Amino acid sequence: MKLKIRPLQQKKNEKHVYWSASYSMGIKLIDEQHKGFIAFVNDLFNHSTGHEDEEKAYFKSVIKMAIAYAKYHFTTEEKYMLATKFQGYAEHKKAHEEFIRTILQAVKDFESGKRLVLEKYAYFLKNWILTHVAGMDVSYSQYFKKIAAISSDGRFFIAARPQA
Ligand SMILES: [Fe+2]
Numbered sequence: 001m002k003l004k005i006r007p008l009q010q011k012k013n014e015k016h017v018y019w020s021a022s023y024s025m026g027i028k029l030i031d032e033q034h035k036g037f038i039a040f041v042n043d044l045f046n047h048s049t050g051h052e053d054e055e056k057a058y059f060k061s062v063i064k065m066a067i068a069y070a071k072y073h074f075t076t077e078e079k080y081m082l083a084t085k086f087q088g089y090a091e092h093k094k095a096h097e098e099f100i101r102t103i104l105q106a107v108k109d110f111e112s113g114k115r116l117v118l119e120k121y122a123y124f125l126k127n128w129i130l131t132h133v134a135g136m137d138v139s140y141s142q143y144f145k146k147i148a149a150i151s152s153d154g155r156f157f158i159a160a161r162p163q164a
């Protein structure tokens with residue numbers, strides 16, 4: 001699944017998030033998905049014009065796809081966690097579900113006519129993603145690195161354990 005955004009001209013902006021190696025989970029697929037989120041956050045900032053009609057039209061055009069992408073990403077992570085019997089799975093899944101609930105509430109608010117301030121969503125997403133990646137996602141990636149191997153094409157696999 002690809003996140004289809006139509007980025008505006010990317011001007012350097014201090015609000016934007018720039019990918020750095022410190023965000024890497026060591027798993028290519030997950031890194032690509034995180035990069036997709038970062039591009040989306042930056043696109044939200046780019047479309048935060050302060051003109052309510054423009055912001056509404058943009059929000060309406062992207063939010064469903066963004067939620068689908070978030071669900072897809074969370075499912076990817078959860079599959080890896082389950083496959084590796086990661087101890088923090090339940091707590092992590094809960095955080096994902098809570099995030100989706102928050103976003104769905106935002107959509108409900110939007111649909112019921114509440115004033116939309118796009119920049120507010122952009123900041124919320126930025127903070128949530130950076131905090132979540134640096135905290136919960138890093139903790140599973142450290143665990144994966146301990147028990148797994150990553151092939152040269154970036155694909156993740158569990159190394160066979162030696163027989164006791
Ligand atoms: Fe996560």
Ligand SMILES: [Fe+2]
Nearest residue numbers: 034077133137
């Ligand atoms: Fe993640």
